[in-house]
Amino acid sequence: MTRLAANLTMLFTDLPFLDRFAAAAAAGFKAVECVSPYGEPAETVAERMRAAGLTFALFNMPPGDWAAGDRGYAANPARAEEFRASIETALTYARATSCKTLHLMAGKIPVDADRAAWTATLIANIRLAADAVAGDGITLVLEPINTRVDIPGYFYDRSAAVMDIIEQVGRDNVQLLFDIYHLQVMEGDLARSIERLLPKIGHIQLADNPGRHEPGSGEINFGWLLPRIDALGYEGWVGCEYAPATTTTEGLGWARPYLG
Ligand SMILES: O=C(O)[C@@H](O)C(=O)CO
Numbered sequence: 001m002t003r004l005a006a007n008l009t010m011l012f013t014d015l016p017f018l019d020r021f022a023a024a025a026a027a028g029f030k031a032v033e034c035v036s037p038y039g040e041p042a043e044t045v046a047e048r049m050r051a052a053g054l055t056f057a058l059f060n061m062p063p064g065d066w067a068a069g070d071r072g073y074a075a076n077p078a079r080a081e082e083f084r085a086s087i088e089t090a091l092t093y094a095r096a097t098s099c100k101t102l103h104l105m106a107g108k109i110p111v112d113a114d115r116a117a118w119t120a121t122l123i124a125n126i127r128l129a130a131d132a133v134a135g136d137g138i139t140l141v142l143e144p145i146n147t148r149v150d151i152p153g154y155f156y157d158r159s160a161a162v163m164d165i166i167e168q169v170g171r172d173n174v175q176l177l178f179d180i181y182h183l184q185v186m187e188g189d190l191a192r193s194i195e196r197l198l199p200k201i202g203h204i205q206l207a208d209n210p211g212r213h214e215p216g217s218g219e220i221n222f223g224w225l226l227p228r229i230d231a232l233g234y235e236g237w238v239g240c241e242y243a244p245a246t247t248t249t250e251g252l253g254w255a256r257p258y259l260g
């Protein structure tokens with residue numbers, strides 16, 4: 001059965017961040033995910049999560065200064081020190097919330113950067129982080145993000161590019177974050193890709209396309225795809241990472257069969 005997680009960065013945004021946990025639970029979600037829990041103390045986040053009876057399915061390692069344009073920086077040779085320090089921060093929040101999956105963001109690469117040097121930095125940083133979190137049973141996931149609409153310049157936007165990095169890293173606790181929306185924009189052929197990549201998929205996220213709104217608002221046949229993913233044997237969480245077309249609650253009709 002498809003197990004949905006509410007993405008608290010994009011859902012229930014009419015509420016302050018800490019109040020979104022209770023709202024997600026009231027809507028029937030059993031798990032949540034978000035980009036950045038770091039604006040609140042780890043223990044406070046964990047308390048709200050526990051009080052709502054939720055599991056933290058995933059959050060990102062500290063992604064840098066989002067408002068200034070950062071989308072992670074793990075590939076940036078000039079920020080290796082900052083990346084090292086961010087591992088401890090991520091671990092503190094992961095331990096407090098018992099979160100077992102962290103999204104490591106590579107960042108945006110300038111057009112004139114030395115791609116080989118950035119790739120080497122990324123691989124070294126992923127290994128460092130993967131080894132640091134392995135003892136806590138944590139998996140790092142890497143996400144191909146579309147560079148056509150959402151994050152122009154992001155380091156990788158294809159599943160093959162991320163799979164290549166995962167192979168070069170060579171750590172069992174580094175997997176693929178398959179965001180159905182991003183990979184529909186960049187590649188299509190979703191069901192076949194998921195089937196092929198399944199052994200390496202550590203987390204799935206969804207939104208429809210175009211518009212990045214809820215399932216049913218666009219061209220992706222989620223009524224067929226979600227049962228297919230289930231039938232293939234995927235047992236992880238599916239993060240609802242979309243911008244509701246109206247309000248979160250009004251737009252949850254599609255999810256009713258999967259919510260408690
Ligand atoms: O799809 C996304 O945008 C996210 O999963 C993310 O981690 C931040 O960009």
Ligand SMILES: [Mg+2]
Binds near residue numbers: 143179205241
């Ligand atoms: Mg995503």
